[in-house]
Each structure stands twice: as structure tokens, then as C-alpha cells.
Amino acid sequence: MQPVSNYVNGSILHSQPQPQIVHSTTRSNTMPNWRGHLPIVTESYQTPTNFSQKVFLGGVPAELNEAELLLVLRKFGKCNIKWPKNDGVKSNKPSFCHVVYRESRSVSELLKHCTRQQRSTVDYFLHIHMLPSSTDFSIRTTRFKPIQVVPWNMKDNVYAVQQKNASNTEIPYKDWSRTIFVSPLHGKMTAFSLGSIMSNVFGAVSITQINTDKYGYPTGTGTILFYDSHSYMRAVAAGAIDIKCDCFHKLLDIDPFLRENEPCAFCPSIADAFCRNFHCLRSYCKQCWVQKHGPKPLADHQPATRRQQPLPHM
Secondary structure, eight states: OOOGGGSSSSOBSSOOOOOEEEEOTTSSSEEEEEEEOOOOBGGGGSOGGGBOSEEEEEOOOTTOOHHHHHHHHTTSSOEEEEOOOOTTOOOOOOSEEEEEESSTHHHHHHHHTSEEEESSSEEEEEEEEEOOSOSOTTOOOOEEEEEEEEOOBGGGGEEEOOOBOTTSOBOOSOOGGGEEEEEOOOTTOOHHHHHHHHHHHTOOEEEEEEEEOTTSOEEEEEEEEESSHHHHHHHHHHOEEEEEESSOEEEEEEEEOOOTTOBOSSSSSBOOEEEOSTTTOOEEOHHHHHHHHOSSOBTTBOEEOOOOOOOOOO
């Protein structure tokens, strides 16, 4: 299997180990796992103008209210805080949130005032001065609480591999029959990281995209177009991949990508489901699903119905 350095122009901080195959007790097939340092490109965070206006903040102290937090964050530019929804359940103030700046350059200013810790990726921490919690003013203690700051470089949204076939012509990218949908992604998983790991485990990847919101910040999902059908079939048949690196440990679900108005493989109707069984791997409308699989559900023929945004036009 080819190393990652063959897939991208630029230096890599860490090479990838060979994947291991383990048996999953919760799925009917074997599930691959990948272990190693998260693959990244060294220049990934050296273009601050490409930062999303949205930033994740983790480890927010419970005693720090929103007004106090905004007072600190607005030193770098106009912004608002978005707290996670609690679905009506009463609970303590969450320890994380997102801050949305009006301009991306404010994010660059914020990062200039953060301390940095270098691992596979760069970890940023903003140290907040906290007032003494004691009412006894004779105690002159000064506390600084670190808040983790996780920016997103929009250069990391898409990873495209310029591969050519035997006739030296570029491989067409718009083959939806070789595209998968993955979730939930960790916040530090870039398109390059995801594409490199998938190439290492299942086979060569043509395009990887991290899906983002209106601010260009990741939504926790992604799409991957494989170079050939065999690699795609291996990924869909696996159904999941367990990734453990120096930054996080995450189990990703793998589903076949279904476009809106995806045609049925057996009739002109619009497909409602995709059979992930290795012997099928086709899209079906409701009627053709019953005709091909029978009226009773089969344990090893489970339909996938997820539909998400398409890959960009390259």
C-alpha cells in the first residue's frame, strides 16, 4: 500500500501505520481500525486569512457568565456566542460553545493571544483572568483559566488528488456510484486527514470533502469519492471504521452516498434506499426492493437512506 506522501504535494508531519482488521461484535461484518498519528500537511495553519469566522471554545469555566466571556472575546472583533441546544432539558451551563466573529481576521487576532501546544495538530488556549471566588478580600489569589480554542482553516474543507489513468488523462470526479458518506467526524479531522486514512484502509481516494455550515465551519459529516469501485465496495461493506490517533478516538459510520433523485438500478423510479450488502450494492425504489429481497426484512441486507449535500464541482 502506498504511503501518504504519494498523494499530496507538501510535507507530512507523520506517516501512517498499516491498518489492522478487527471483528466488531455489534456489526455483521468485520470493521477495520486505524491507529497512528493524525496525518496533516505542515502548512495547513499558516494562512490565517482562510480561517472560518466560527470558532469552537472548550473548557469554558462554569463561573464565567456570557457577558464576561463576550467582554474578553470582543477585544478581537465583533462577535456573538452560540451555545449548544439543550432540547428543553434543564442542566448546568455547558462547558463549550461556538463564537462567531463578523470578520475572519478577528480569529487571527484571537489566536495571536493564545498559547500554542504542538502535537500532530496545533492546540490553542486562551487564558482568562478569573476574579477570586472567595468573599474574603484578604485572600489575594489570582487565577487564570485556560479555554481551548479550535479554529477551522477553510483550506482543509476539500482534499483532491490529481490522479491519472494509464492513458495519462485525468480521472473523472463526478462518479456518484463510488461516493460514501461518513459521520460523526471529530473537529480536528481535515479533508486531507480523512482522505489519507481512508486511502490507507480501503484504497485510493479521489476527493474528500468536509461538509460545512454557512460560516464554513465543519458540521461533523463528510463525503469521499473513491478512485475505483473495489475500494468503494470495501468501505460500504465495512459499514464503519474505528480511528484512534494522538488527538482523538472516534468510531465513524460509513454509508453509501445517495443523491436527491437517485434513480433505481432496476426501473425508472426514484430510489428510496441502498442495499449495503456486498452482493447487492445497488439503489432500489420501494417496489424493486421488495421484488429483489422479498417482503420480509433480511438481517444481512439493510437499507441505507441517508442523503446529504453533493461534492463540489471540481
